[in-house]
Amino acid sequence: MLSHRDINVRVDGIEPSVAVENPSNALELSTILEEASAEGHAVIPIGGGTRLEVGGAPTKYDVALKLGKLNSIVSHNPADLTCTVESGITLENLRSVLSEHGQFLAIDSPFPEQATIGGVIASNAPGFLKWQLGHPRDSVIGMEVALPNGTLIKSGGQVVKNVSGYDMARLHIGAFGNLGVITKVSFKLTPKPVRESTISIEFDDLSLAYGFAQEVYKSYVMPLSLICSHDFDKSSSSCKSLVRIGGRERALKRQKDLITEIGIRNHSRSIEIIDQPESDQLWIDVLNESVKGVDSEGYIKINTRSSCAPSEVEHAVRLIGTSLKDTGCLLSINSEPGFGAIFCNIHLPEKKSRDESIGLIQKIRESLHEIESWLIVEDVPTEWKSVLDVWDGGQISSIKLMDSLKATYDPDSVLNPGRFVTFQS
């Protein structure tokens, strides 16, 4: 069964003790899982490997289950605005096929050329397309999943309106392959806007940028994306807002005019309009950067994500900034004020002890808990994970029920033991 060992399947420094499997289809995958569970092996499903460091460290890891060969488009009928794909297809490959038909999937992720659909869905990857088009979960209309014992089950369908049995796909979105391995996903698609532009607006400080964002939120404009980006390490307090808009000619012009007006009214320092194709690449770069951050020698880099009410985003950003003030940390934040999401890239000085650094993270968390927000640490040195709950699980209501789901669907802890929030120590 042992085929080969591969650095790409290393999770938190641990390699699979038994095998690396690379099935070519769902049936093969099902057999592998069936055997692994019978043997009592622990399995970690792996898509593009862009988010393997996210989550708790595995408590057991025997088989790496690569999904990369399950990469076909099962069906795409453009006139139905739906598609079904195998979970190992990369976001970029799916995008390029859909784009030929003037369509797109309202889900984005860093590193789209590597990240797979299954991985993006299972790990709730960060993305900036949520303002108008909603949470990635809203695009999923059906799913095929291999249960830990290998049984392939399906739910939902290829239609956008469906109340036929339980909406089982919900169990697996953002669930880190904790209850099953996603093998196929059906999506509802969105027509690509006829034209798109991005407006980049700089402000002298945070309040102006968030004031601008609030005013856009209240206007009739429905941007595809709107983010505010702010670096706390720089001497200047400037903040940049990027607004992505789309539509037919007159609608796009009206939106540009409205956003420019709102920008000027909020004392923008500069306004730049970027059209396609530059604007397309710009969003890929921004998303990649938001995760990668800048390389800084002498620092440990971590990524975090939080969510809160849209009106609290500025407050939350300030709380995070204040918690790290004068600590020698570098902090850059991208937020989605219309959706209520905050992504931080934090550089902690290496000279700080682990406990000191974790203390800072807990300090941020405590301030966020006050405003009903939370902080997941997505990218953190493995050795911290034994003392840091990366999920901020204390903030999750109904965690007992999540444990019960795990105990029911994966009683032998075959899948991803220790990595998801429901892990019972």
Added chain:
Amino acid sequence: MDKLIEDLKKVVGQDYVLSEKSDLMVYEYDGSVDKAFPILVVLPSNANEVSKVVKLAQENNLPIVARGAGTGLSGGAVAEKGGIVIAMSRLNRILEVDETNRIAVVEPGVVNLDLSLHTAPIGLYYAPDPSSQRACTIGGNIAENSGGPHCLAYGVTTNHVLGMEVVLADGSITWFGGKGRDYPGNDLRGITIGSEGTLAIATKIVVRLLRIPETTKTMLVVFDDVETASSAVTGIIGAGIVPAAIEMMDHFCIEAAEAAVNAGYPEGAGAVLLVELDGLNESVEEESEEIESICREFSPLEIREATDPEEREKLWAGRKGVLGALGRLAPNYYLVDGTIPRTKLVDVLRQINELSERSGYKIANLLHAGDGNLHPSILFDERKPGDTENILAIGAEILKICVDAGGVLSGEHGIGLEKQEQMPFMFTEEDMAAMTLLKIAFNTNDSLNPGKIFPTGAACGDISQARAIARVGPGAYI
């Protein structure tokens, strides 16, 4: 039983436990063909009371059915196994409207339309709009993951509910999701929505509100036949336009609507398409120009447009009045609810027509055409012996046609009692076994709305016969 009644009265108050047969009759049925008497009906006024009622029911081994307005069309609110019906009509408060964050916190008994009316003065509305929205409740909408004509662009209930406070089968109170958009952990909110009251009982619901668009425009386009109208729909979607709604009626519906509300459709109208666009003035203008030119390619008999609310209402009048109007064509109708990929519309409608001719029963087709949700209405006379059995069998056959075309058993009415025996059309034993594991994970002991969704194993004939005794409801909504 007397002790239980006394205990329940202590929880909810003397007046809010119903046990007399005459009182229980009101809770015997919903909008479907099925009927069953609960043992008791309890009307709690808050989550704590719901929790205590659930605990008392468990102590007495009685099943629990949560009930909204009872407008459901698949038997979801029918107490099939008897037990206690928890009626949500006193949990009907809008607790909070947060204008800045565009959310509302409501109790499950709030009537769908009442929420939108309440928030209209601040320019916000709740998007899912089932046709029963004047009566149905948000809690019931959650149970059935309800849709409505406007879910083409805006999505169904699950896309608009951010979180809920629920009472679990053991009586404990907890939250799934919340006021934010994103939570770590399993999406318990999502798995509970559409579970037809079998996993948990919602007692507070956080919903997303949308801004009322700058402009709304309704277009009514009349074609010779449904094939042409369907091609026009495919053309519109193919051009990259997703209108807020696209509704279609066939010639039977047109005939009925014409007779009832004098909609003024032209002679020879074989299909009426209603298209609604909303958004920025400019985008509505541009898209309506394009839709008009697409429709013109299919030689429509007439195109009417309106942006003024009153004028728009007139265009909708025929569509909204059609179900009531079907009564002019036959004493009863049986409304079927399936969804298909919209490109299969012509083919599926042809098969339904063939079925109609073969069986001798007229079938009027009313469709949410944009999202492929079909509502064929089989016209019949329940007084005629055998008619009810026949139409139920035809309904099942229509659903088979839908599933074979790549569609599903229910677009928005749910499975309930109505379609449970048809679940194997779509799902394998393993699929359904994986679904029922959820009841174990939620530790419901099958006490919440038992006997629904999953096949009972009863022969189809028995069920048809049982249903034949029941009423098929005029006044049903879709």
